[in-house]
Amino acid sequence: MIYELSAIEQWIAPGARVLDLGCGNGELLVHLQKTRQVQGCGIEIDADRITEALAAGVDVLEHNIDTGLGLFQNNSFDVVVMTQTLQAIKYPDKAMQEMLRIGREVVVTFPNFAHWRCRWYLNTRGRMPVARFMPHSWYNTPNIHLCTVKDFEDLCAQMQVRIIDRQFLSANNNIRPLLSQWPNLFASHAIFRISQ
Amino acid sequence: MSISDFPADSVGLVTPKVLHNEQPFELACGRRLPGFELVYETYGELNAKRSNAILVCHALSGHHHAAGYHSKDDRKPGWWDSCIGPGKPLDTNKFFIVSCNNLGGCHGSTGPRSINPDSGEQWGADFPPLRARDWVHSQAMLADHLQIDCWAAVIGGSLGGMQAMRWALEYPQRIRFCIVIAAALQLTAQNIAFNEAARRAIQSDPKFANGEYLKKGSHPSDGLSLARIIGHITYLSDIGMGQKFGRELRSGTFELGKDEEIEFQVESYLRHQGSVFAEGFDAHTYLLMGRALDYFDLAREYNHDPVAAFSHALCDFLVVSFTSDWRFAPERSREIVEALLGARKNVSYAEIEAHEGHDAFLLPIPRYLDVLHAYMRRVQAYCEGLSQ
Numbered sequence: 299m300i301y302e303l304s305a306i307e308q309w310i311a312p313g314a315r316v317l318d319l320g321c322g323n324g325e326l327l328v329h330l331q332k333t334r335q336v337q338g339c340g341i342e343i344d345a346d347r348i349t350e351a352l353a354a355g356v357d358v359l360e361h362n363i364d365t366g367l368g369l370f371q372n373n374s375f376d377v378v379v380m381t382q383t384l385q386a387i388k389y390p391d392k393a394m395q396e397m398l399r400i401g402r403e404v405v406v407t408f409p410n411f412a413h414w415r416c417r418w419y420l421n422t423r424g425r426m427p428v429a430r431f432m433p434h435s436w437y438n439t440p441n442i443h444l445c446t447v448k449d450f451e452d453l454c455a456q457m458q459v460r461i462i463d464r465q466f467l468s469a470n471n472n473i474r475p476l477l478s479q480w481p482n483l484f485a486s487h488a489i490f491r492i493s494q
Numbered sequence: 495m496s497i498s499d500f501p502a503d504s505v506g507l508v509t510p511k512v513l514h515n516e517q518p519f520e521l522a523c524g525r526r527l528p529g530f531e532l533v534y535e536t537y538g539e540l541n542a543k544r545s546n547a548i549l550v551c552h553a554l555s556g557h558h559h560a561a562g563y564h565s566k567d568d569r570k571p572g573w574w575d576s577c578i579g580p581g582k583p584l585d586t587n588k589f590f591i592v593s594c595n596n597l598g599g600c601h602g603s604t605g606p607r608s609i610n611p612d613s614g615e616q617w618g619a620d621f622p623p624l625r626a627r628d629w630v631h632s633q634a635m636l637a638d639h640l641q642i643d644c645w646a647a648v649i650g651g652s653l654g655g656m657q658a659m660r661w662a663l664e665y666p667q668r669i670r671f672c673i674v675i676a677a678a679l680q681l682t683a684q685n686i687a688f689n690e691a692a693r694r695a696i697q698s699d700p701k702f703a704n705g706e707y708l709k710k711g712s713h714p715s716d717g718l719s720l721a722r723i724i725g726h727i728t729y730l731s732d733i734g735m736g737q738k739f740g741r742e743l744r745s746g747t748f749e750l751g752k753d754e755e756i757e758f759q760v761e762s763y764l765r766h767q768g769s770v771f772a773e774g775f776d777a778h779t780y781l782l783m784g785r786a787l788d789y790f791d792l793a794r795e796y797n798h799d800p801v802a803a804f805s806h807a808l809c810d811f812l813v814v815s816f817t818s819d820w821r822f823a824p825e826r827s828r829e830i831v832e833a834l835l836g837a838r839k840n841v842s843y844a845e846i847e848a849h850e851g852h853d854a855f856l857l858p859i860p861r862y863l864d865v866l867h868a869y870m871r872r873v874q875a876y877c878e879g880l881s882q
Contacts, residue, residue: 315838337840339835339840339841345847345861348844348865349861349864349865349868350868352812352842352844352865352868352869352871352872353867353868353871355871355872355875357810357840357841357842358842358843359831359841359842359843360843360844360845361843369828369831369832369835370835371835371836374835374836374838
């Protein structure tokens with residue numbers, strides 16, 4: 299989250315209206331309220347995290363993204379952010395469309411299933427990868443729509459979405475140079491800044 | 495029982511106070527009250543900057559006695575004692591809490607049982623119809639009296655939540671946070687239908703005497719009791735009633751050969767609730783409060799556009815609903831949230847999993863209290879920011 303924070307922060311204008319879909323305990327919005335004085339609003343489904351976010355001074359709405367985002371008007375936010383949630387929702391493509399309708403810009407982060415560790419795991423063991431950043435077994439994982447960097451870029455092309463910027467993360471600092479060269483192999487997480 | 499026998503998180507003994515207003519009071523219906531009395535209670539201390547005041551608005555059958563005890567012999571505390579007290583979400587160590595009996599009530603404020611100074615007789619059926627905005631205006635006069643320029647928060651459940659929203663529109667400068675619990679922008683047809691059934695119960699009681707029962711010295715207790723029973727059923731939920739009563743028998747048996755009258759626990763409970771309510775409540779007040787509820791439409795004068803209505807508000811909002819509430823369903827609260835988002839207001843929303851139905855808003859449901867606690871932290875931060 300720390301890496302994501304600084305990457306996302308640089309794309310947020312001071313005083314922006316920011317909607318965070320799957321805001322958890324409100325960590326990102328608390329940070330952006332401090333550093334960017336944003337007017338933030340979060341969506342969350344987990345009861346305990348909602349209470350934490352409320353206590354942290356973040357406005358949060360209890361809402362299941364899978365039931366739609368019709369409660370938000372067109373262009374009612376400057377930026378719509380979705381961190382580590384795209385892979386856990388029922389209709390990622392529809393959610394993307396909705397985010398692009400609601401916000402002028404959209405920032406999405408997700409784990410890259412084509413990371414070399416995943417490939418290695420699947421290749422050598424023949425089983426669904428379980429790793430530190432994907433700790434669940436196939437039958438109980440909330441991550442029902444895992445994708446790769448290439449998959450996501452394909453979807454953007456298909457939806458005629460403009461990719462304004464992208465950043466790739468890796469837990470291992472030594473491979474940083476490789477990240478920009480072969481992101482789909484070396485990025486554990488990807489951050490995309492997109493718009494219509 | 496001595497005072498120290500009250501629970502540690504109780505506000506303890508409280509004494510109601512009365513605001514006497516001698517000035518004529520214009521009502522939304524076009525009529526006017528020649529002055530009024532408003533009975534209220536306060537809990538906690540007003541700080542030096544007078545910035546920590548919270549107004550609690552009551553629901554259909556509520557009153558000013560929201561917390562604590564009137565005497566050491568009271569069996570039950572005020573109606574929202576689960577939320578008001580030292581260390582509770584509406585923490586009396588931090589906030590100054592005000593709760594009044596609405597005009598038209600039957601617990602001490604001017605209402606149908608009061609004397610109409612023009613006639614020298616009890617108002618009875620002639621008491622003017624009231625709207626939520628009339629209550630809000632009278633509450634604003636109470637705020638003036640207490641020298642409170644701006645409420646840190648106005649809070650209410652059900653009809654109380656509707657008053658809280660009305661506050662945000664009528665006095666945007668005088669409310670910083672608005673907490674709306676189990677409420678709606680307007681009642682649905684089904685909700686009005688339940689109120690009508692309750693009204694018919696009262697009006698068809700012969701002792702109602704076409705509204706002249708005060709003059710005749712009678713009391714439509716059967717009608718009031720039935721009205722309460724109808725209401726009460728709708729305030730609970732199927733699953734909640736199942737868990738509380740099941741098919742348990744209070745008396746009688748289904749055994750072959752025995753001929754005892756059967757009474758289910760749920761029947762006994764409803765009868766008891768009905769008769770206790772009928773004893774202490776006035777029929778005209780019930781009709782008046784129910785009508786105010788039915789007629790409430792937050793956006794009526796804003797071209798029926800709730801977004802336009804809320805665009806007048808300056809405060810932040812917390813909206814809360816309960817999953818099993820079918821009288822003021824979560825969908826109604828989500829309509830409030832959607833309108834607030836449309837008006838670009840700061841809003842938080844919690845949908846509390848609870849099987850207690852509409853009544854849940856009065857009960858100490860842990861997650862509900864957690865949410866209120868968490869939100870009240872920012873209300874407190876605002877109060878402290880002002881008092882520095």
